[in-house]
Amino acid sequence: MSLVLPSELVVDRFLPTVRAMLATRLADRGMTQQEIAANLGVTQAAVSKYVGGESGGDDRFREHPETVATVDRIADGLSSGEMDGYDALAELLALVRTLEDRGPICELHEEEMPALRGLGCDLCVRGLDADVRAERDxxxxxxTAARTLAAIPEMADYVPNVGTNVGMCLPEPRDETDVAAIPGRIYSMGRRIEIPANPEFGASKHVATALLAANAVDSDVRGAINVATDEGLLEAAGELGLEPLEFDADYEDRGAHLRSRFEGRGGVPLVAYHEGAFGIEPTTFVFGSTTGDAAQLVDELVAIASS
Incomplete structure (x- = not known):
């Protein structure tokens, strides 16, 4: 993985674009190229290129509304004498912080470091605190669990019509916004497993409901995957020494019903299923301490059921 600091992108991509924008606006406001060079800390030759449109730059910054507004504000302030270099620097630093918060700098950073995509990275804004690390993990x-499912031979046979999802919650989750899952769910396309998007928090209600119920009974259970209810999978669970728990499909408050069933069982089973109801497709939930653990169990179940 290439290691690129956001500050490199600020220097290489943001600053030249903003300097060019400022040079043009200051020239429009009557400043000489020498005065512009002194204000921007560049040579007069550089200002000449900026004003002549030879500077290049990045259109993502040049067309960004907040960048345009900040540059105009600085240009007005410097040309009128109401703003000095300190004031202009403060404006630019505030703009950089804004652009790093899911803005163009963040977009560029994910392009330069593709490993950051889908991680909900806000390291530049919040720093590496415990909450950020937990969300990232x-x-x-x-x-990883979604990719594990996609690599399982015969997995397409066990994806329900409504799709499969992979969910994992933060420690001490409050609601479904603390559960990360795949937006749009995972579907089988022919014999291929399609993962439509990177995971996001709050992307699932179906799996999140089951997972939150399980976590409320056993805080060590933080991962869940839904698959189609299949006799072969249930028999495979028995071969692994697991006793699947059956629950009713059509309870209005599915979460409360599941919590009650788990408590009555004396704990959360690794496999829980229902046989469906009118308008409700039969579904099996596979639980684990993480989604990775749940995906490994699904792999084992499918391997046994398909053999």
Missing amino acids: VLADVR
Whole structure:
């Protein structure tokens, strides 16, 4: 993985674009090229290129509304004398922080470091605190688990019509926004497993409901995957020494019903299923301490059921 600091992108891509924008606007406001050079900290030759449109730059910054507004504000301030270099620097630093918060700098950073995509990275904004690390780890685990499912031979036979999803919650989750899953769910296309997007928090209600119920009974259970209910999978669970738990499909409050069933069982089983109801497709949930653990169990179940 290439290691690129956001500050490199600020220097290489953002700053030249903003300097060119400022040079043009200051020239429009009547400043000489020498005065512009002194204000921007560049040579007069550089200003000449900026004003002549030879500077290049990145259109993502040049067309960004907040960048345009900030540059205009600085140009007005410098040309009128109401703003000095300190004030202009403060404006630019505030703009950089904004652009790093899911803005163009963040987009460029993900292009330069593709490994950051789908991680909900806000390292530049919040720093590496415990909450950020936990979110990053959960998103990474869900991505890996989804790929594990896609690599399982015969997995397409066990994807329900409504799709499969992979969910993992943060420690002490409050609601479904603390559960990361695949937006749009995972589908089988022919014999191929299609993962439509990178994981996001709050992307699932179906799997999140089951996972939150399980976690409320056993906080060590933080991962869940839904698959089609299949007799072969249930028999495979028995061969592994697991006792699947059956629950009713048509409870209005699925979460409360599942919590009640888990508590009655004395804990959360690794496999829980229902046989469906009117308008409800039969579904089996596979649980684990992480989505990676749940995906490995699905792999084992499918391998046994398909043999």
